[in-house]
Amino acid sequence: MRIYSSLSREVEPLRTLEPGHVRMYVCGMTVYDYCHIGHARAMLTFDVVYRTLLEKGYKVTYVRNHTDVDDKIIARAIENGEEPLVLSERFIAALDEDLARLGLLLPSEQPKVSENIPQIIDLVGALIERGHAYAADGDVYFAVETYEAYGKLSGKRLADLRAGERVDVDSRKRHPGDFALWKAAKPSEVAWQSPWGPGRPGWHIECSAMSMRYLGPGFDIHGGGIDLIFPHHENEIAQSECGTGHHPYARIWMHNGHLTMGETKMSKSIGNVVRIRDILDAVPAEALRLLYLESHYRGPLPYSNDRLTDAIVALDRLYHAKELVEELEAQGSGPALAELLRDQKAEIGEVVELVRGFEARFMAAMDDDFNTAAAITLLHELVRALNRYGNNKKLVKKAHALAAPAARCFALAGRVLGLGGLSSEAWYQQVRQRRLLALGKSEAEVQALVDARLAARAGKDWAAADALRVGLDALGVVLMDGPTGTRWRMKVD
């Protein structure tokens, strides 16, 4: 398993602190609003990391936090006339729902800032004691000049930071780069009692405190969006390593690239956001997952509706192949795989080879810094071979032995990528329902028209049958006549 680390700036082997056990912390969300599909990319990236590690047999302790105490939350709560923690609780529930719909596995722990205040206060106290932090008027600041390695993650040097250029420098700071560990509460703000007076944690300290609580002073992987490298992660390293004296804090730093709309990143401050829930109302979660996983997690991800449609089309084809596998499985046993290989038919040999080599090649792609695009290519190759084979009705009757191993390939992709794990019927049903809903049509309504056409066909009244089909086409319904009957589905565009 090789992973690119932003800290070393190279791909390095995963060497866990404890054999067979990966400890991973990922920066979660600041919950003051619904999450958008850019956030979804970050969450999905580390979901796939988690799934891959589990598949490889690691024990994984995966911690992802909810930041529920923060300036923006307070500001929003004041706007709403709502208690900050009530507001954040509401959005945590919404986030949980969105991520569940996206098919994300639950992390081992999901700590909240509000439930880790004592740990934070202890850490701030330790930093003061060790001479890395100082109190000023109820605030506590980290003194960046006391940490010689400051800047090692982001590559920034203190002298280069143009502090004060965009934000006024607080005169209480000893160095413009010093950052708040603890903020004195303004009257009527949420506050906790501390040795420095009532206040709340600064932005970065919570991740240090929560990761240490669940993972210890040093752990294996720390993840988050690329925009967090500076200042968030840089500061997290400084306060953690200075607070415990243990280094390195995290051994591998992973950062996912941004999702972009056109050329610019999606961001709440820019206002070009699309909510997770709105997309998931319109398309199945796997479509979004496929779109994301087709690009490497570290690069930018250009989002567009066209690409989302492309993904649905590709998944339709994938589930067409899976349907064949399901049919073969239902038909029971046939000749053994080895026997199939002796068959001279090229179609069989090819599928057998692909199926047999699938798991090793798939996992090799994932081992290479999570090359999901390469893994998906293998899935596409398998799908094409399966479909080609499925077109040959004579061959299909002979090769039931293929069914179980082919099904295992889909199951593997389902476990690791969250793609291809559904039954074909469940997939088609999802696409149908969402389109039907969008069009305000009912399934029964469509089915009646399909049945009427079927009757016309049975009487070889081609003119009537075609007229009905044209009508259905206008509704966005595509018909597929097969040997076992007529199936239909909704057009995606």
Place this chain on the structure above:
RNA sequence: GGCGAUGUACCCAAGUGGCCAAAGGGGCGGGUUUGCAAAACCCGUAUUCACCGGUUCGAAUCCGGUCGUCGCCUCCA
């Protein structure tokens, strides 16, 4: 100004020294199949990897330069 990415076909995208006269998906064109369709499958669609120069027996992949785009340096996944 500093730091960091990135530029591969109509679109998306993998590949970072020889297996590349460059995967895979979408699109488009042609074909098989079909009552006609749809789906599936087959064939085609980059002698070329932003541009210029260099290293090498050999480069999309390494080095130098130029141009373009994006991100961070303030809150941000």
